[in-house]
Amino acid sequence: MAESKDYYQILGVSKDATADDLKKAYRKLAKQYHPDAQHTEADKKNAEAKFKEINEAYSVLSDDTKRAQYDRFGSNFEQAGFGGGSYGSYGGFGGFDGFGMDIDLEDILGSVFGGGFSSSRKSSGPTKGADIRTTLNLKFEEAAFGVKKEINITRNEKCDTCNGSGAKPGSKIITCDKCGGRGKIQVTQNTIMGSFSTVRTCDKCSGSGKVIQTPCEKCSGKGTVRKNRKIEINVPAGIDNGQAIPLRGEGDAGLKGGPNGDIYVVVKVGSHKYFRREGYDIFANVRVPFAKMVLGGDIKIPTLEGEMEFSIPEGTSSGTKFRVKDQGIPILNGKGRGVLEFVVDVDVPKKLNDEQRELLKKFAQSFGDEVNVKKKSIFDDIKSKFN
């Protein structure tokens, strides 16, 4: 048997709360846990569970008879001999389900949310189309300098046969026969506690009170059709990995005159063979021959557009950083460019011929350095030449 729930605690009210206190607490919580107020799927899941609990608590405590039963027996019906189940089982956000719900949730929440509640998912009024998210792969340079690209998407577009109405051209829009045009239906259930009625949004007309006599054949009454589209986009210079380009109004078509959704093109930027990017600055390592490090002079460094000459001073040591202004990434929607920073590493020659080796040794000796040569064969070789 499930543990008895503390409905007072769930609503955050005291045991002697008045009907008004309950209603206030309920509104506050219902607003907080409303599915439309959640931003992530995980939040939605949590909120849904919490919402069920809140509704269950309110449906019991707002009814004097049930509240009295609850105060005596707790939330577990078996104990009280009511034959299983807890009060007011709730069938998800689409509407109430089960007995014990003599509440018109839409009446209660309508004032809070400024519209229908349980019908919010399939609203009868104008609805904004869904946003579409897509990924665009860019080369490093394409992101740096901007590029024209084409993306392929599939979206819902307004059906041109029925102009979005969902009705076959020439057919009539008639009053819903299920709800008689009220948009709501009352469901009465007989339980051992008596009859209870639930008011819910009419599923046939989604609360609009009107239905299409003959649905449009092309879109089956939906008012939209799926279409594949190629869309050209101007990728702005300076965009970085993970940033999105919004294309307003290019998403799914709105319903019943609602605005279209948007497209968000999220860019994924590839790596560069020389450069690493941080914001608008780029970083590289440049190998410089030993003699050039010592003597100084012009070296070639890579740039985004190719290469350029750069003069390093005499006696540059390995690991020295140099910064070149305006050779980085162009600033997104702005002026100027970031910095190119490069670190020089000495390019130590791997293979020397005899002559070079001899020169180097003489060079070292000119400083009074002792020349240690590890490899025996080379040592012998050198020795033989100097003897």
Ligand SMILES: [Zn+2]
């Ligand atoms: Zn149509």
Ligand SMILES: [Zn+2]
């Ligand atoms: Zn209806």
